[in-house]
Amino acid sequence: MITGHTSIRRLLVLAMGIGLLLLACTPPGTSPSVVAGKPWITIVAPASGSTLLVGQETVIQVNAVDAQGVLRIEIKIDGTLVGTASSPTAQGQTNLMAVYPWTFTAPGSHIIMAQAFNVAGQASDPAVINVQVNPGPAGPEPTTAPGQPTAVLPTVPPIPTPPHCVDDSAFVADVTVPDDSIWQPGARIDKIWRMKNTGTCIWGTGYRWAFVRGARMGAPESVAVPYTEPGQTADLQVVFTAPTQPGTYTSYWQLRDPDGNLVGHRTMMRIIVPAPPPVPPTATVPPPPTPSPIINFWADDTTLYPGQCTWLHWDVEYVIAVYYQEGANPEQGVAGHDKRWVCPPTTTTYHLRIVTPAGDEHRYVTLWVSPYY
Numbered sequence: 066m067i068t069g070h071t072s073i074r075r076l077l078v079l080a081m082g083i084g085l086l087l088l089a090c091t092p093p094g095t096s097p098s099v100v101a102g103k104p105w106i107t108i109v110a111p112a113s114g115s116t117l118l119v120g121q122e123t124v125i126q127v128n129a130v131d132a133q134g135v136l137r138i139e140i141k142i143d144g145t146l147v148g149t150a151s152s153p154t155a156q157g158q159t160n161l162m163a164v165y166p167w168t169f170t171a172p173g174s175h176i177i178m179a180q181a182f183n184v185a186g187q188a189s190d191p192a193v194i195n196v197q198v199n200p201g202p203a204g205p206e207p208t209t210a211p212g213q214p215t216a217v218l219p220t221v222p223p224i225p226t227p228p229h230c231v232d233d234s235a236f237v238a239d240v241t242v243p244d245d246s247i248w249q250p251g252a253r254i255d256k257i258w259r260m261k262n263t264g265t266c267i268w269g270t271g272y273r274w275a276f277v278r279g280a281r282m283g284a285p286e287s288v289a290v291p292y293t294e295p296g297q298t299a300d301l302q303v304v305f306t307a308p309t310q311p312g313t314y315t316s317y318w319q320l321r322d323p324d325g326n327l328v329g330h331r332t333m334m335r336i337i338v339p340a341p342p343p344v345p346p347t348a349t350v351p352p353p354p355t356p357s358p359i360i361n362f363w364a365d366d367t368t369l370y371p372g373q374c375t376w377l378h379w380d381v382e383y384v385i386a387v388y389y390q391e392g393a394n395p396e397q398g399v400a401g402h403d404k405r406w407v408c409p410p411t412t413t414t415y416h417l418r419i420v421t422p423a424g425d426e427h428r429y430v431t432l433w434v435s436p437y438y
Contacts, residue, residue, distance in 0.1 A: 104131040104181035104189035106138070111177075113194035119172055127163040129181035129189065135161035141178045142167065155296065157184045169198040233264035234320045234329030237298055244335045245313075251356045254282070254305040256334050260320070261298045264329070268293040271323025273365070274301040277331060280314040282306055283359045286378050286404070287321065306359055306382075311340040355422065356383040362417045362428035364407075369434050374408035377430060379417055390416040409434055 106129040117123055127150075129135045134157025140148040150163035161181070169175060175196055181189040240257035248254055262268055273287035283306035293299040301318075308314055319331040344350050359382040366375045381387050381401040389405075390396035392413045407415070409432050417428040 103187040104129050104135055104183045106130075106179055106181040106189045106192045108177060108179050108192045108194050111194070111196055113196070115196045117169060117196055117198045119169055119198055119200050122166055122168045125163075125165045125167055125177060125179075127165075127179040127192070129161045129163075129179075130159065131157070131181070131183045131189075132159060133187075134158060134184045136182050136184050137161075138163040138179060138181050140165050141180075143176055144178075155184075172198050172200045174198075230266035231264045232266045232320070232322050232326075232328040233262075235261045235263045236330050236332045237261050239334075240300055242334055242336065244333075245337055247337045247339055248307040250307055250309040250311075250338055251354075252307040254307055254334075254336065255302065256305060257300050257302045258318070258332055258334075259298055259300050260330070260332075262293045262295050265295050266322075267295065268299065268320075273321045274303065274318055275321040275327065277317040277319050277327065279316045279333070280308070281380075282308060282314060282316060283361070283380060283382060284316065285361055285363060285380065286376075287365070290320065305334070305336075307336065307338050309338075309356060311338050313337050358382070358384045358419065358421045358426070360384070360417075360419055360426060360428060362430055364415075364430050364432060367430070367432055369409070369432055371410065371434060371436070372408070373434075374406055375432065376404050377407050377415055377432075378404040379428075381417075381419055384419050384421045386420040388418040388420075390418070407432065 106127060109126040109128055111117070111123055111125070115123075125140060125148075127138055127140060129138050135152060136157045137149055137151040138161060139146055140150075140163060147167065148163065148165040150161065150165075152158045152161055163179070175198055177194050177196060179192045237259040240259050242254060242256045258274075260274075268290045269292045272290040274290055275287040276284060284303050288301065288303055290301065291299050303318070305316065313335065314337075315333050315335040317331055317333045319327045320329045322328050359380070361380040362378070364375050364377050366373075369375060379387070379389075379399075379402070384401065387399050387401050388396040389399045389403075391405075391407070392409075392415075396416070396418060407413075412431065412434045414429055414431045417430075419426045419428070
């Protein structure tokens with residue numbers, strides 16, 4: 066059993082020595098990553114099967130190797146991400162080490178897992194160990210015997226804390242639909258913006274490309290943002306429908322973080338719907354075509370945990386009536402543009418019945434409620 070600050074320092078020095086020894090055992094000119102075709106990673110400390118105490122600080126040391134360059138290391142305790150070590154350069158490092166202090170607060174058997182990722186996006190096989198944590202305070206700090214040298218801690222860069230990152234974005238290009246493009250009434254418009262992640266946070270789950278103001282033109286309230294690391298670009302696509310009336314229409318969009326805050330550069334799409342040509346006095350004017358129904362029905366999140374809630378949205382145009390039904394409850398008439406804040410206790414399917422000139426159409430959204438946290 067390891068207790069006290071002096072023992073932790075000794076453990077750290079010993080762990081770094083083990084890491085260097087593992088590298089030295091690799092044949093000259095060859096690294097484990099070259100052999101495996103992906104990063105190689107090991108948990109140097111603590112040793113698998115170690116016995117620790119509740120409230121006792123231990124040091125988790127992980128070493129990763131890849132000739133292509135290790136970009137980051139992730140450390141998980143019982144399946145929860147607790148720390149990330151990143152290379153200070155975009156090219157990664159051949160050998161990246163993570164040293165992370167951790168104090169267990171509950172007794173029992175716990176799993177420590179580490180995984181490395183290289184610049185090519187390849188992930189290592191997870192390194193996994195099991196430790197036993199017993200209740201009770203740590204014992205007194207052992208003293209250094211007279212004449213024994215004091216262990217010197219190596220300088221280890223701190224592991225960045227993800228919650229302290231900063232969100233930001235910058236407009237790069239209009240991939241499609243440059244400003245002031247001309248579109249006929251009712252036409253489908255597939256707009257793609259290219260945005261760059263200029264902050265320090267990774268875009269992923271919970272990030273949305275959201276409508277802010279202006280003309281919405283049948284588009285959803287927001288769309289998901291793909292996984293995008295700092296410095297990378299993402300192509301964000303939104304489908305619009307050109308208005309039926311002539312004029313100039315501008316729609317403003319911006320990145321929204323998982324907490325619902327608008328961040329980064331606000332950009333726009335501006336289109337022109339031309340007026341129809343004048344009809345000759347003697348010409349027979351045919352009746353205007355009936356626009357096709359526009360039906361959008363979606364949820365911000367479709368997978369929830371018990372007690373979680375989400376927004377359910379619908380945008381419906383050019384129809385006769387809209388009816389909303391939640392689970393087995395009776396349906397009710399609703400407006401064509403509306404939303405509901407729903408908190409399903411179990412997996413629930415929501416139904417939208419749309420009455421069109423050609424008959425009824427149906428849309429469904431199922432919110433899956435996971436029984437596990």
